[in-house]
Amino acid sequence: MNTQRLSSQTRTTLIAAACLVLCAMASVLTLRRVDQLRPRATLEDVLYISSPKVVKRASLGYDGLMACIYWTRAVQYFGQRFHDRSLSYNELAPLLEMTTQLDPQLLVAYQFGASFLAPRPPNGAGQPERAIQLMEFGVQNNPQEWHLYYDLGFVYYMELKDYAKAADAFERGSHVGSHPFLKIMAAQMAQHAGELDTARMMWNAAYQSSQDKLVRQNAVEHLRALKVDEDITNLQSTVTRFGQKTGRLPNSIYELATAEKWPGVPVDPDGNPYTMDHTGRILLKHPEDFSFATQGLPPGFTPVAKFHDQ
Amino acid sequence: MTARIVHIASNTFREAVRDRVLYNLIAFALLLSGSAILVGQISIEIERLVVINLGLTAVSLFGIVIAIFIGIGLVSKEIEKRTLYTVLSRPVRRWEFIVGKFFGLAGTLVVNTFFMAIGVFGALLYVAHKLTSSDATILIALYFIVLEFLIICALALLFSSFSTPLLSAVFAFSLFVIGSFAEDLRGFAGMAHGLTRWLATGAAYAVPNFSAFNVINLVAHGQAPSGQLILQNTLYALFYAGMALSGAVLIFERRNLK
Numbered sequence: 236m237n238t239q240r241l242s243s244q245t246r247t248t249l250i251a252a253a254c255l256v257l258c259a260m261a262s263v264l265t266l267r268r269v270d271q272l273r274p275r276a277t278l279e280d281v282l283y284i285s286s287p288k289v290v291k292r293a294s295l296g297y298d299g300l301m302a303c304i305y306w307t308r309a310v311q312y313f314g315q316r317f318h319d320r321s322l323s324y325n326e327l328a329p330l331l332e333m334t335t336q337l338d339p340q341l342l343v344a345y346q347f348g349a350s351f352l353a354p355r356p357p358n359g360a361g362q363p364e365r366a367i368q369l370m371e372f373g374v375q376n377n378p379q380e381w382h383l384y385y386d387l388g389f390v391y392y393m394e395l396k397d398y399a400k401a402a403d404a405f406e407r408g409s410h411v412g413s414h415p416f417l418k419i420m421a422a423q424m425a426q427h428a429g430e431l432d433t434a435r436m437m438w439n440a441a442y443q444s445s446q447d448k449l450v451r452q453n454a455v456e457h458l459r460a461l462k463v464d465e466d467i468t469n470l471q472s473t474v475t476r477f478g479q480k481t482g483r484l485p486n487s488i489y490e491l492a493t494a495e496k497w498p499g500v501p502v503d504p505d506g507n508p509y510t511m512d513h514t515g516r517i518l519l520k521h522p523e524d525f526s527f528a529t530q531g532l533p534p535g536f537t538p539v540a541k542f543h544d545q
Numbered sequence: 546m547t548a549r550i551v552h553i554a555s556n557t558f559r560e561a562v563r564d565r566v567l568y569n570l571i572a573f574a575l576l577l578s579g580s581a582i583l584v585g586q587i588s589i590e591i592e593r594l595v596v597i598n599l600g601l602t603a604v605s606l607f608g609i610v611i612a613i614f615i616g617i618g619l620v621s622k623e624i625e626k627r628t629l630y631t632v633l634s635r636p637v638r639r640w641e642f643i644v645g646k647f648f649g650l651a652g653t654l655v656v657n658t659f660f661m662a663i664g665v666f667g668a669l670l671y672v673a674h675k676l677t678s679s680d681a682t683i684l685i686a687l688y689f690i691v692l693e694f695l696i697i698c699a700l701a702l703l704f705s706s707f708s709t710p711l712l713s714a715v716f717a718f719s720l721f722v723i724g725s726f727a728e729d730l731r732g733f734a735g736m737a738h739g740l741t742r743w744l745a746t747g748a749a750y751a752v753p754n755f756s757a758f759n760v761i762n763l764v765a766h767g768q769a770p771s772g773q774l775i776l777q778n779t780l781y782a783l784f785y786a787g788m789a790l791s792g793a794v795l796i797f798e799r800r801n802l803k
Contacts, residue, residue: 293727295722296604296725297598297606298762299761299765300595300599301600303588303594303598303599306588310588341591343591347590403548410628449589
């Protein structure tokens, strides 16, 4: 009797265990199918609640945690779109505004948020005005944080080319704490705003003033791109001068180097020689290594995000 | 008198432990360690903030759920099992029973919070690799959470002394939600006129102001609440819990247990 009951119990256990495993596997597979049918649904859903006040109240006072959740969603949203080289970032600004309304002291949301919002697609949302609004809200709530003034000036300088407002932001920041380099920035804006050296100084400052790996990598990429843009602009002038002198284009970059009595062919920051096509255009050997370069790119080339540490 | 209260309190604590209440610590540990590992990979520069915010929010919510669900059964379960009659047939006064139960439940929550606090600091050490002096402010937030528990325990006991467990849970949880909006209620009272203003102001002061105890986000940013706030919150929690407990005693003293 006991043996019979035991075997019946064992059978039930085995069947239940098998059912459990099968149902668990089936539910995972079904969910994956559902995800394929409605991609990104989770991230889109968040905007059904677009009022920070409602979210703040619904959080029952735990708004700091909600801000962290919204910030993580904003990072995920931007990362996904950036990876897909998307041209639209419609939900990014509302996500960032929600985050900062929930926790106005979450500095990282202003600093990274502005660098997500301001650059033109596909490197960012192409919404420098929203980035400015975000930074101004940050400054209003954290008037003693000099980083925010610096980032505000940065957006004005890099994206809007509004040198007067950039100078004003740096000037305001220079009154907070003891950061004399903001004073220098303000002066530089006033005198040499559009120059390449000023841009180089800004990215160098961005590199040195942050310990964050991503911020530093971004600054390195921009510095590398500036060097390439400067080199290629100079080389292109040399090609034009050669043409004016000889009445023809150089056959190769080697002929140009020989004519100019250079010790060798000029190289990019990675040590790869620049090349020249049959129309006299100077090109990068590996344009995919310079995400933010605007010169030396083959026609129709789409830059991809690639980061270097140095 | 004190010995009787201590006996009832220690029995309440033992009963909670026997009911596997402290098992929630496992869920808490999983939640915190999972988030500490995961957040660094999916977000930027908020690992410390998340550990503090999530850790303290979980301490608070787990504790409130425990306080409500154990608190509401403290009296009714004793009546249902008829053990209350055995207790009261001994030289134990009804008010001692209520006060003992309160301290037993509060003790359970303090022990629970202590272990959770170790978990929060452990997770913080894991993500930040070191603890700084500003992390000591987390202790203040934990202290405020414990004060919150005292009020919830007293309220749960108050409702438990005259109502069914289900209704007591609904009342206690509703008061927790309303209490979280207490400042909004006060703002609303400020905008109203005449009788509405008086009623709204009365309601705003009658419900417990839980938002005053929530300094989680403040300490997450390394800022310390003022000494005055600590003192006033302590007094407020003691007075409010004392008020609810006195109400529970008054009702229970007059309750017909036949």
